[in-house]
């Protein structure tokens with residue numbers, strides 16, 4: 605029996621079930637163990653004020669280290685970049701669409717929102733990139749689950765909210781999307797749309813069970829994105845956007861990485877490419893170029 609720890613939110617439960625079903629299809633028995641995290645217990649305070657990086661994952665990691673569960677399913681973008689002694693990411697399954705989306709009143713797109721329109725987003729990354737478009741719209745901090753945030757639009761409290769497309773896809777709510785934001789305008793959070801299945805580093809049985817869930821292209825892409833973030837020494841709430849993709853080059857597959865860094869005077873954007881088997885070097889190189 606593999607005990608799978610998950611946060612209690614609807615999205616986390618859906619994501620946990622995706623992994624549980626994949627393991628069951630491989631002939632394994634899986635039991636879901638719901639666990640309360642700081643991020644879920646406190647849905648009001650800004651993320652930065654209640655611990656920042658890791659508020660959604662530390663309780664799951666503690667349960668893993670204590671042997672209360674065998675695997676934890678995280679949204680990769682919520683997982684701190686620093687590795688934790690004794691734990692490893694046993695599998696990164698194929699990624700959902702990594703882009704951000706707009707859910708706006710009256711079916712509006714970003715460009716159709718009037719000047720002064722209020723966009724709800726608690727993420728400095730999203731606010732910095734939207735500000736840099738010079739549309740005259742205003743970003744305001746919001747928190748809470750997908751339902752809460754979409755309701756702010758329905759209640760007229762904001763004109764629009766920005767969310768991860770992957771979350772809406774997994775919740776079956778893509779019909780509410782009014783625009784999918786082009787990464788040319790808004791780069792997603794490093795790791796967005798990908799799941800990380802974490803386990804104990806020495807748990808060979810669980811590592812073997814997780815191996816078939818792994819998608820090597822997703823692993824390469826998100827490793828480059830997360831290395832970019834780690835090198836920029838930014839936490840999950842810092843204004844860093846990143847998106848990597850494996851593309852077919854002249855001499856075979858190569859990894860392309862785009863990065864955006866919010867600074868006082870605007871957003872700096874660069875891209876670079878490198879071999880698929882060294883995403884860490886690519887992430888470091890682009891980070892250093894962004895800092896120059």
Ligand SMILES: NCc1[nH]cc(CCC(=O)O)c1CC(=O)O
Nearest residue numbers: 679682767768770771796797798
């Ligand atoms: N920050 C919370 C969070 N963590 C993961 C997702 C969505 C799913 C994903 O990106 O994999 C979301 C919601 C959002 O940003 O809209």
